[in-house]
Amino acid sequence: MDKISVIVPCYNEQEAIPAFYKAVNDTAAKMSGAEFEYIFVNDGSKDKTIDVIKEIASKDSRVKYVSFSRNFGKESAMYAGMEYASGDYVAIMDVDLQDPPELLAEMYDDLKSGEYDCVASRRVNRKGEAKIRSFFARCFYKLINKISQTEIADGARDFRMMTHQMTQSILSLCEYNRFSKGIFAWVGYNVKWLEFENRERVAGETKWSFWKLFKYSIDGIVGFSTMPLTIAAFVGVLFFAIAMVGIIFIIVRQLVWGGSAYGWSSTICILLLISGIQLFCIGILGQYLAKTYMEVKRRPIYIAKETNAEKTNQGE
Ligand code: UDP
Ligand code: MG
Secondary structure (H helix, E strand, C coil): CEEEEEEEEECCCCCHHHHHHHHHHHHHHHCCCEEEEEEEEECCCCCCHHHHHHHHHHHCCCEEEEEECCCCCHHHHHHHHHHHCCCCEEEECCCCCCCCCCHHHHHHHHHHCCCCCEEEEEECCCCCCCHHHHHHHHHHHHHHHHHCCCCCCCCEEEEEEEEHHHHHHHHHCCCCCCCHHHHHHHCCCCEEEEEECCCCCCCCCCCCCHHHHHHHHHHHHHHHCCHHHHHHHHHHHHHHHHHHHHHHHHHHHHHHCCCCCCCHHHHHHHHHHHHHHHHHHHHHHHHHHHHHHHHHCCCCCCCEEEECCCCCCCCC
16 A cells, blocks of 8 residues: 655644644545555644644554754755655645645546656635735746746645655755755656645635745745846946946047036946946845855754654655
């Protein structure tokens, strides 16, 4: 019998967990060919999340948990989950039931056929989400797909099921700044996409503030493209060319007509513009440097405070 490990990152989700557990169990009961294992990752929740998980684990031996020493973010939670997953197939699901559990059966069938290594899901719409958030999300996907070699699908969820082999490949990318949407795409393999209508969460509220999403998008861009550095260099060359034209113009004007000591305000404007662009380019450089700095420290991606499971896979 195949074993499916369901990884569930949880951050302050005490209300959502029971509903999630019940819904996935209902689906699991219908899938006779596979047994399930749950890996709840408590990402430093401040509410009773860990107690709710332990309560479930005490009654169901299929339920494993890993509890972090603080909040490390969903990316770290998914990484930890994969390290502790012992199944032949590994699924990642949000606990808020925005990822329809019914799709698990379809994903499993597709993987079992051997044709695919991963069955991923994407939302076809963003119904129920704030308009402004959808707008920025769209812009982000357009931008990153223009400047990155790795193709990152708009509306792609982290909700997916994949083979053990692909899980190992993902774990082998043990970078500290993790942008999973990019990592999933980067490792390749045959991926099938399932589409579904957006759903609203069953309980609790989204953990992503606008600022958190903004920082996450910078992680994505810096992690999967060096194009901003090229653009900075290009802007430098462009301004050099413009300056050359300006210098020649001023020399010629001075020689032909003389008296070029006017234009104080335009000089200041140009000065401000150029120093602004310089700072902007240094800022871009700084972003890459900052990420490199964090990477070379080689800090662990997460710290597990307690768990009832054995680590089965090891990131490199
Ligand atoms: N999550 C997490 N750590 C965090 C933030 C979120 O483990 O720091 C989990 C959260 O509990 C949920 C999933 O990631 O299971 C998705 O979070 P959320 O529903 O808030 O994101 P959204 O669906 O709004 O993008
Ligand atoms: Mg959600």
